[in-house]
Amino acid sequence: MGRPRTPLLDRERITTTALELIDECGDFSVPRIARRLGAQTGSVYHHVDGRDGIVELLRERVCAAIDPGTLERTPWDAALEAWARSYRAAFAAHPRTIPLLMTSPVRAPRVLEQYERAVSLLLAAGFDRAEIMPLIIALENLVLGSALDLTAPEIMWELTDHAPTPHLAEALAAVGEGRADRAFELGLTAFMNHARALRESGYR
């Protein structure tokens, strides 16, 4: 009992285990993290600021895969599009984290930094101050929404004979695999075209 010679727990291992549990089961719990790491539930609280603290660590972990270099590219629209793709790829690797992250505010400094850079990019590109957040929020909705679609390959709509939906069934069959990817590409194209048009009109 008491303290082991080599620590059982640390923030790194706790985050990794939480992410594993989410990828496998869609959720995590403090007791299950502790069990996987061979420790008691209470011990986790010595390393982490409760369940919410773990959620914020997860945000940092997943967002660490976003390539910050994308935002340095030129021109601005190439940078924004590359950022969106990198952003989406990061969450596509762990789509089931999204519902967990969407209900709590972004605190993680490294993630806030990314937004800061994105805002700076659009300011430098000449966008009006008041339209920058709507742009970033719309892009973020697109990215996270379409990444979330990756979680339930074909089970977003549970078609039954009880409610006949022939056209819906047909449309689902016609798009097949990669439904979520196509929705992302479509949304991204629409967004980028509109962003470019917005900027042009602002120069008039």
Next chain:
Amino acid sequence: MGRPRTPLLDRERITTTALELIDECGDFSVPRIARRLGAQTGSVYHHVDGRDGIVELLRERVCAAIDPGTLERTPWDAALEAWARSYRAAFAAHPRTIPLLMTSPVRAPRVLEQYERAVSLLLAAGFDRAEIMPLIIALENLVLGSALDLTAPEIMWELTDHAPTPHLAEALAAVGEGRADRAFELGLTAFMNHARALRESGYR
């Protein structure tokens, strides 16, 4: 004890109470619903198919506010845009239901019917079968994503002095109230323009 002369519980009251709890606290629990209705926790299970059943009732309740008549309008793009606005208004009234609904498949027949109609509309408008679901999914992401933004007025990003983000703070201040509404309008305009362009190019 035993059975009261006038029933304490029914699906309607259970759904209403769950929705009240979500609007107030962001979540619901079976015991809390029971307590508000003056019944025991176990009694709820005689009317409803567990917690998941309540979630599906919530989906039906919130979606009932979507005007199905919008999809009958002409031309097709006016119908789709009106549907999107009605869809968003329904969820804007109860934005905190969104995280709850996003992780479970749509089973409610009345909701499936809405999708069936939307697919039919786009088929009739001449869209290719394979691009209809991407269109609907992209629109849905836009609607739900921007409705979810309504939950946390200004607390989506928790800016601290620890991580200085002057441009982000400036952009947030510049957009002010109605941030989520602006992101929706921007996204919707982008989406509708792209949908029209897609259809035109398909006719070539």
Next chain:
DNA sequence: ACCTGAACACCGTTCAAGT
């Protein structure tokens, strides 16, 4: 410093028993 072990209030779910 790091962990245990027990406690607390809270979940979702089931089910015999009552009227």
Next chain:
DNA sequence: ACCTGAACACCGTTCAAGT
């Protein structure tokens, strides 16, 4: 038919106590 009351396995969180 409708509800109670008790049970079960599971949460998140705290904290004295141990080494």
